[in-house]
Amino acid sequence: xxxxxxxxxxxxxxxxxxGSSGAYEEQRAGGLIACPMCGDDDVTKxxxxxxxxxxxxxxxxxxxxxxxxxxxxxxxxxxxALKSSxxxxxxxxxxxxxxxxxxxxxxxIHGQATRAEAQALVDEGVPVAPLIVPxxxxxxxx
Numbered sequence: 001x002x003x004x005x006x007x008x009x010x011x012x013x014x015x016x017x018x019g020s021s022g023a024y025e026e027q028r029a030g031g032l033i034a035c036p037m038c039g040d041d042d043v044t045k046x047x048x049x050x051x052x053x054x055x056x057x058x059x060x061x062x063x064x065x066x067x068x069x070x071x072x073x074x075x076x077x078x079x080x081a082l083k084s085s086x087x088x089x090x091x092x093x094x095x096x097x098x099x100x101x102x103x104x105x106x107x108x109i110h111g112q113a114t115r116a117e118a119q120a121l122v123d124e125g126v127p128v129a130p131l132i133v134p135x136x137x138x139x140x141x142x
Contacts, residue, residue, distance in 0.1 A: 001017045001018070001071075002017065002018050002019070002020060002021065003015055003016075004016055004017075004024060004045055005045065005046040005047070006033070006035075006044065006045060006046055007044055007045075007046035008034075008035035008037075008038060008041075008043050009040045009042035009043075010035065010037075010038045010040050012038060012040075014035065014036055014037065016033065017071060017133075017134075018134075024045075030112075030114065031114040031115055031116065032112065032114060032115070034115045039115065041115045071133070074132050075133045078135075082110055082131075082135070084108055085108040085109055085110045086107060086108065086109050086110070087109075087110060087111060087135075087137065087138055088109045088110070088111040089111045089137060090111065090113075091111060092109065092110070092111030092112055092113045092117075093117040093118070093120070093121055095111070096109065096121055096128060097124065097126055100124070100125070100126040110131065113128075118130070
């Protein structure tokens with residue numbers, strides 16, 4: 001896993017974990033990365049700088065081990081929840097829409113959708129929720 005500092009077009013800086021630099025590039029090109037503060041999908045790598053405590057800083061940021069443990073706990077909880085859900089990949093938006101319209105039986109699913117596709121589903125009243133940790137498609141797992 002690689003931790004990147006990212007910056008959106010609105011100037012917000014945030015961190016995100018990726019399996020590789022290539023995974024970041026693929027997700028960015030597919031419109032799958034958005035700013036968690038404003039939703040802007042114009043995201044680029046930010047200039048990285050070491051974390052240095054400022055004078056008078058009363059709290060300490062969690063160390064790398066604590067961050068890794070927290071992300072691992074989230075990923076584990078999400079993986080457990082997804083065991084009862086079917087991976088549908090890029091067909092997610094169409095499948096969710098058909099289930100909502102009653103054209104297919106309802107079932108728990110997860111997959112990929114661009115920010116625009118996810119927003120369209122929300123606007124149409126289709127109940128969807130983002131996953132906390134990016135999911136690797138079954139065929140890409142090692």
